[in-house]
Amino acid sequence: MLKNYAVTIAVSSIAAFFLLYFLFAYSGIMLSVESGYQIGEISRWCERISSGYFREPSNALSNIGFILTGIFMVWILSREEVTGQNFFIGFTSISVLYASASIFLGPGSLMMHGTHTVWGQWIDNVSMVAYIIIPWLLNFKILNGWSENQFLAGYFSILISFSVLSWFFGSELGIDFSLFGLSIGLWIISEFLYNFYSSFMRFFSGFVGYAVLWLFGTSPYEVLINLEDFWWTLFFWLPGLIATNKPESYRKYNPWFFAGCFFYILAFTIWLQGNLIINPDSEWCYPDSIIQPHALWHIICALATLSFFFFYRTEKRSITS
Structure with missing residues (x-):
C-alpha cells in the first residue's frame, strides 16, 4: 500500500529538492538579489544578504521546521487505518492534502529567502495560499454538505487560479486583494458558524471577520x-x-486549537519585528545574528500547523460525508 512508503516518499522528495537546489545554486543560474538590494546589505527581513547558496541563511533554513512537522504528520497518518469518522485519521485525500501543504510551506518560503528571485517570491505566496485555504474550505464542505471531490475541485480551482493570476499580477492580483489575509478571516468566521450555527448567526458571522x-x-x-x-x-x-x-x-478546541492560535499570534508579533518595511527601526534587528525574528516566525508557524493538525483529529462525526 502507498501509505507504507509515505514517509520514504516524503523524505525522498525533500532530499531531491535540496539536491536540485544545490545543483542549480552551484551552477549560478538560480540565485539573484532582490531588486533594490545588494550582497552585503540588510534584507527587508532583517538578515544580511549573503553571497552563498542561501541569500538569507537563517531565514531560509528555518523553513526546515515546516518540512519536519509535515513529515511527522505523514508518519502519524501512515500508521493508522481510515475510520470514516474523521478526515484526519489515516490516509484520506484531505489529511494527505493538509500534510503535503504543510510540507510545501518549507520549500516555498526557502526558495524566496534562499534565491531572492521573483519566481521564488511567487512560489512562496503560492505555498502559503496552498495551506491557508484548506481550513475554511473544509468548514465550507461541512457547512454546505460538499463531497470530498467537490472540496478538492474547489481547492485546486482556487489554488491554480491564484497561481496563474499572481504570476502575472503579483500576490495581490493587481487589485489590492490578499487571499492569504482574507483566508484567515474566512477560517475564523466559518469556525464560528461551525460552533454557533443558526439563521441569525449566518448573518452576524460577517462581523466576526472585522x-x-x-x-x-x-x-x-x-x-x-x-x-x-x-x-x-x-x-x-x-x-x-x-x-x-x-x-x-463537533471538535475539541482545548488544547490544540488554542495552541495553534497562540503560536500564530506569537509568530505574527515576532514577524512584525523582523519586517523592516513595516518596522524600519526594529530593536530586534541584528543582521548578522543566527537568530533572526523572521526565522522564528517560520519555526513557530510550523508549530501552529502541527497544532491545527491535532485539532482536526479531535473531530467526532455522527455520520460520514
Whole structure:
C-alpha cells in the first residue's frame, strides 16, 4: 500500500529538492538579489544578504521546521487505518492534502529567502495560499454538505487560479486583494458558524471577520474610512451564505486549537519585528545574528500547523460525508 512508503516518499522528495537546489545554486543560474538590494546589505527581513547558496541563511533554513512537522504528520497518518469518522485519521485525500501543504510551506518560503528571485517570491505566496485555504474550505464542505471531490475541485480551482493570476499580477492580483489575509478571516468566521450555527448567526458571522481584522491591527473605523482599500471585507459574509447545513459533528478546541492560535499570534508579533518595511527601526534587528525574528516566525508557524493538525483529529462525526 502507498501509505507504507509515505514517509520514504516524503523524505525522498525533500532530499531531491535540496539536491536540485544545490545543483542549480552551484551552477549560478538560480540565485539573484532582490531588486533594490545588494550582497552585503540588510534584507527587508532583517538578515544580511549573503553571497552563498542561501541569500538569507537563517531565514531560509528555518523553513526546515515546516518540512519536519509535515513529515511527522505523514508518519502519524501512515500508521493508522481510515475510520470514516474523521478526515484526519489515516490516509484520506484531505489529511494527505493538509500534510503535503504543510510540507510545501518549507520549500516555498526557502526558495524566496534562499534565491531572492521573483519566481521564488511567487512560489512562496503560492505555498502559503496552498495551506491557508484548506481550513475554511473544509468548514465550507461541512457547512454546505460538499463531497470530498467537490472540496478538492474547489481547492485546486482556487489554488491554480491564484497561481496563474499572481504570476502575472503579483500576490495581490493587481487589485489590492490578499487571499492569504482574507483566508484567515474566512477560517475564523466559518469556525464560528461551525460552533454557533443558526439563521441569525449566518448573518452576524460577517462581523466576526472585522473582529479578526482588528486583532491584527486594523480597526473597523479604519476599514470604514478606507473602503476602497478594504472592499474585499465584503467576502466576510461568504461563509454565512455558504452555510446551509448545521454541522453534525463537533471538535475539541482545548488544547490544540488554542495552541495553534497562540503560536500564530506569537509568530505574527515576532514577524512584525523582523519586517523592516513595516518596522524600519526594529530593536530586534541584528543582521548578522543566527537568530533572526523572521526565522522564528517560520519555526513557530510550523508549530501552529502541527497544532491545527491535532485539532482536526479531535473531530467526532455522527455520520460520514
